[in-house]
Amino acid sequence: MKTDDMFRFDDFFRDTFGKITGIDEAGRGSLAGPVVAAAVILENSSIPVRDSKELNFSEREDIFQQIVSTSKVGIGLATPEEIDVFNIFQATRLAMNRALENLGDREAYPLIDGKNLRLSRQGSCVIKGDAKSASIAAASIVAKVIRDRIMISYHKVFPVYMFYKNKGYATAEHKKFLCEYGPTVIHRLTYEPVLSAIRKRGSLNFKITEISLRRFESINKKLGRREKLTDI
Secondary structure, three states, X not given: OOHHHHHHHHHHHHHHHOOEEXXXXXXOXXXXXXXXXXXXXXXXXXXXXXXXXXXXXXXXXXXXXXXXXXXXXXXXXXXXXXXXXXXXXXHHHHHHHHHHHHHOOOOOEEEEEOOOOOOOOOOEEEOOHHXXXXXXXXXXXXXXXXXXXXXXXXHHHOHHHOHHHHOOOOOHHHHHHHHHHOXXXXXXXXXXXXXXXHHHOOOXXXXXXXXXXXXXXXXXXXXXXXOOOOOO
């Protein structure tokens, strides 16, 4: 949809519910790092918002600055541990609820990218909402930029994984590094191919004792009885 059409899509909900906030996440399919959600009350209809996946780095950064300087924004995230313990669906809900809470505006009606994501406040789910709603598209841009910045900062801690480049996603290069170095504590330890790296257990970069008991139990549940880890 064109940007004007995306703002008109939102107008229907504004006419019905008054103030609205778009909600979206970034990082749901990543092998490492948090899932980050943003809630945005978009107040400037001249911002050329689009689905963040259609924008290059410089375009996202430019539009991000326009959004945060003119709109009300809330950010929430769920950690890799929460993803392992609760699963990615529940962790995404958790991140979105935190974004809503941090937005600090209980009057805004939520428009949520996706389906069946019931949040702590009544709202409407919009399938492929980041391509239909200007408010959701704005949230997708904010969530993407914030998460990319988090992963770039992780590169300074774990430089061999090239997080500044792959942002934790399952690129061929990232999977190669997992095989060579094993996973870190910021990896999602219940995801494949991270589990395969855990099975090898040969890396000095990963110490099983660094994780909590509930996360340890989640890994064991995924591994199954024969491969169960025992040395926490």
